[in-house]
Structure formats: structure tokens, C-alpha cells
Amino acid sequence: MPTAPSTLPRRLVGFSTKCYFDLPTTTSYVADLLALLPPRYPSPDLGLFLIPSFPAIPAVAAALDAADPHHTSNPTPRILLGAQNCHHEDSGAFTGEVSPVILKQVGCDIVEIGHAERRRPPLKETDEQIAAKAAAVVRNGMVPLVCIGEKEQPPGLRKRRRDGEGESTSEEDMREEAIRAAAEECEEQVRPIFESVPENAAIIFAYEPVWAIGAAEPADARHVCGVVRELRSYGNSVRRAISANGDVRWLYGGSAGPGVWEGLKQDLDGLFLGRFAHDVKRFIGTVEEVNEG
Numbered sequence: 509m510p511t512a513p514s515t516l517p518r519r520l521v522g523f524s525t526k527c528y529f530d531l532p533t534t535t536s537y538v539a540d541l542l543a544l545l546p547p548r549y550p551s552p553d554l555g556l557f558l559i560p561s562f563p564a565i566p567a568v569a570a571a572l573d574a575a576d577p578h579h580t581s582n583p584t585p586r587i588l589l590g591a592q593n594c595h596h597e598d599s600g601a602f603t604g605e606v607s608p609v610i611l612k613q614v615g616c617d618i619v620e621i622g623h624a625e626r627r628r629p630p631l632k633e634t635d636e637q638i639a640a641k642a643a644a645v646v647r648n649g650m651v652p653l654v655c656i657g658e659k660e661q662p663p664g665l666r667k668r669r670r671d672g673e674g675e676s677t678s679e680e681d682m683r684e685e686a687i688r689a690a691a692e693e694c695e696e697q698v699r700p701i702f703e704s705v706p707e708n709a710a711i712i713f714a715y716e717p718v719w720a721i722g723a724a725e726p727a728d729a730r731h732v733c734g735v736v737r738e739l740r741s742y743g744n745s746v747r748r749a750i751s752a753n754g755d756v757r758w759l760y761g762g763s764a765g766p767g768v769w770e771g772l773k774q775d776l777d778g779l780f781l782g783r784f785a786h787d788v789k790r791f792i793g794t795v796e797e798v799n800e801g
């Protein structure tokens with residue numbers, strides 16, 4: 509059985525093509541990225557990851573290996589390669605599912621699980637199923653990238669306004685209430701992950717408020733930082749209780765792109781991009797911002 513990594517670069521920036529890119533678009537994007545990316549990336553301080561559609565994974569793996577055939581450019585082997593989902597069992601009668609065993613064999617380093625687009629109908633993936641997938645990813649020597657996030661935009665704020673309350677509550681108090689409510693919702697998604705993987709497993713969490721995914725603007729930076737501060741502290745207490753020591757990174761995703769990092773850099777470990785990485789130069793620009801910030 510392969511051994512899962514327990515360490516991760518200090519910061520991470522990555523991009524999922526979701527279902528947007530076909531095969532030629534994916535391969536030409538990766539070729540452009542490898543041609544234009546300054547040679548200082550990736551580094552132990554700043555890891556990069558790409559998450560294409562399943563059928564494009566072998567082509568991307570070949571391109572990344574060809575760019576760094578002996579994995580000697582620096583201690584981080586290469587741009588990390590990810591898959592957008594996997595099944596929780598290694599093999600069996602699960603037509604249409606993809607085994608984590610095969611993902612490892614085709615060169616994946618990480619597997620994204622629990623994206624909001626899979627938690628919602630019609631797929632309705634549960635925290636329990638996502639935790640089983642996290643265990644499967646680690647069992648097969650890869651790192652789970654677990655997407656979490658609250659469904660509604662500041663529920664505390666909206667409730668107060670609807671109830672006619674809150675006139676005497678300061679904006680600061682309402683913000684704190686919204687942060688607490690969001691963190692509590694996310695803690696329910698985080699806890700089963702820690703409980704399902706070995707204590708030395710590295711985990712990447714992408715905090716993606718559901719209402720900020722596919723939007724025109726990212727979530728407010730103070731909200732994101734507040735929620736992730738709470739989650740990091742919660743995660744540390746859960747991990748202490750089970751003596752866990754694998755690296756954990758907290759990324760932000762949800763309409764992230766150039767200009768977002770400045771407001772998040774005190775509290776986040778990196779960014780997970782979607783649409784605003786479709787232009788390879790904008791993706792590299794965002795990587796530069798995270799490196800410099």
C-alpha cells in the first residue's frame with residue numbers, strides 16, 4: 509500500500525478545470541503554463557496544483573513529468589496533479605465510479621472531494637461519504653483536498669433583519685455572528701475528515717462558501733479570514749485530541765483570482781481557483797501574488 513504524504517508546501521495555489529475544459533484545451537493550457545511559469549515555481553514554500561477532468565489526467569501527468577523528468581528541480585517534485593472526485597472503495601461493482609487505486613497509478617498526488625457541486629442535488633454527497641473518500645485517498649498514498657463551506661450568505665445577518673432585530677446591534681457584532689454561524693456549519697464537515705484519516709496524514713481544506721462559488725465577486729475577506737481562523741483553531745483542538753501531526757492547509761475558493769490574496773494572506777494558506785484561472789497569465793499572476801504576499 510502506498511504511503512500518504514504527511515507534509516505539504518507552506519502555501520498552495522491550484523486550479524480545477526471542473527467540466528469547462530475539453531482535452532485539447534487542457535493540454536494546451538498545461539503547455540502554456542509550463543512555458544510561461546517562472547522557474548522558481550513550484551517551491552517548498554509555494555506548491556501548485558492542477559485538477560483536470562478524469563480523461564485528461566494521463567496527458568497532464570505526461571506533460572508534467574516531461575517538464576521535470578527526474579523530479580529534481582527542487583524538493584517539491586513537480587506541480588501536483590489532482591482528480592476531481594473518487595470512489596470510497598478501491599474496487600468492486602461500482603459502474604461509472606473511479607477507483608482511488610487507478611488515480612494513484614495514473615500519477616495523481618491529490619484528490620478533490622466534497623465540492624459543493626457534488627454535495628448539492630442531484631448527487632447529495634453526505635459528510636459520511638466524503639469522509640470515507642478521504643480515507644480512501646489517504647489509504648492510496650494521496651492527499652485529500654476537502655471542500656467545505658456554509659450554504660447561505662451570512663445567515664445570522666439575514667435572520668436578524670428578517671426578524672426585525674438587530675437595529676441596536678453593531679455591524680461588528682453581526683459580522684461576528686455570521687462568522688460563528690458559518691464556522692459551526694463548516695466544523696460539521698471538517699470533524700468527520702479528521703476522524704476518518706490516520707493522524708499523520710496531510711489534509712488540504714478548501715473553504716468555499718457555497719454562495720461565493722460561480723459568483724461575480726469572492727466572499728468578503730474579513731468573513732473568510734474570520735471563518736478560517738475559527739476553523740484552524742477548531743481543527744487544531746480536534747487534532748491535539750487525537751495526537752494528529754500531519755500538515756493541514758486552509759485554502760480559500762469561490763470566485764478567487766488576481767487581487768484576492770492581499771485581503772486573505774494573514775489567515776489563509778493559499779487559493780483554489782476556478783473560472784478566474786482559465787486565462788493562464790491570470791493564474792500565474794495570482795501565483796505571483798501569493799508568493800510575494
Ligand SMILES: O=C[C@H](O)COP(=O)(O)O
Pocket residue numbers: 524716720721722723761762763764780781782783784
Ligand atoms: O473549484 C473551485 C471553486 O469552486 C471556485 O470556482 P469559481 O472560482 O469558478 O467560483
